[in-house]
Amino acid sequence: MIRRVIPTWLFFALAIAGVSVLLVSYEFLSQRQTRINPKQTTIPSFEKLGEGVKRMFAKQGTQENPKPPMFWNDMRATLWRLFIGMGIGVLASVLVGVLMGAYRWIEAPLSPIVMFLSKIPPTGMMPIYFAVAGTDQRMFTSMVALGIFFSMTQSIYQSVRDNVTDEAINKAYTLGASESEVIFEVIWKQILPNVIDCIRAQIGPAMIFLIAAEMVVSDAGLGYQIRMQSRVLNMNIVFVYLLVLGLIGVVAEYSLLWVRRRLCPWFEGT
Secondary structure, three states, rough: OOOOOHHHHHHHHHHHHHHHHHHHHHHHHHHHHHOOOOOOOOOOOOHHHHHHHHHOOOOEEEEEEEOOHHHHHHEEEHHHHHHHHHHHHHHHHHHHHHHHOOOOHHHHHHHHHHHHHHHOOOHHHHHHHHHHHHHOHHHHHHHHHHHHHHHHHHHHHHHHHOOOOOHHHHHHHOOOOOOOHHHHHHHHHHHHHHHHHHHEEEEHHHHHHHHHHHHHOOOOOOOHHHHHHHOOOOHHHHHHHHHHHHHHHHHHHHHHHHHHHHHHOOOOOO
């Protein structure tokens, strides 16, 4: 039966079984590839992955001039760029999306522009970012912020149009609410769960844009290190960095779900 409820213990047992099958299959492929070519590094075993982790956290520099391990240096650079870029992109898209959904005179000129630019892949516009913003922090910030801005603006604008009824707005006006009170007390509270879900949906694309940019022009970051290590076939480091990227996304996902439960206890979506 579609959407039939299963016991919680069975759900978690199946989840653990799925992960276990994936890990066992990976190790089987690694051992099989090693038997064919003992020097292969394309699919490193778990033992080789452990060696890669040790290299990631090994001390850098000299005794007189010590430097932090490359992992912390790359992680700090990527997370800072991602946080700043997504912060600017989310704030701008919320502001423009709400205004477009609330005022027809703002929707009319902006909706065709937003719709058109949301269809252009941000990675295809990288040469423009390089020419306009250079290759420093401004480029990474603009790449992430503009990369999520247009599609997220369109989603928020559509959420205002679909989820906030004219009846609710008219009731608020009848009770004496001002325009700002209607926006904050009626529109904003009604679309807040959808805004949080929009942010959740944009985490993956934002990371794609950032990693792509780091692979091309950065001298630090997870994307940069993946490119450099893959050149010399150090796949035991590349695979661990990919695992870290996935963990960043999972932590961000569940953090936003927790925020949604705290801020929107009435929302029953999952």
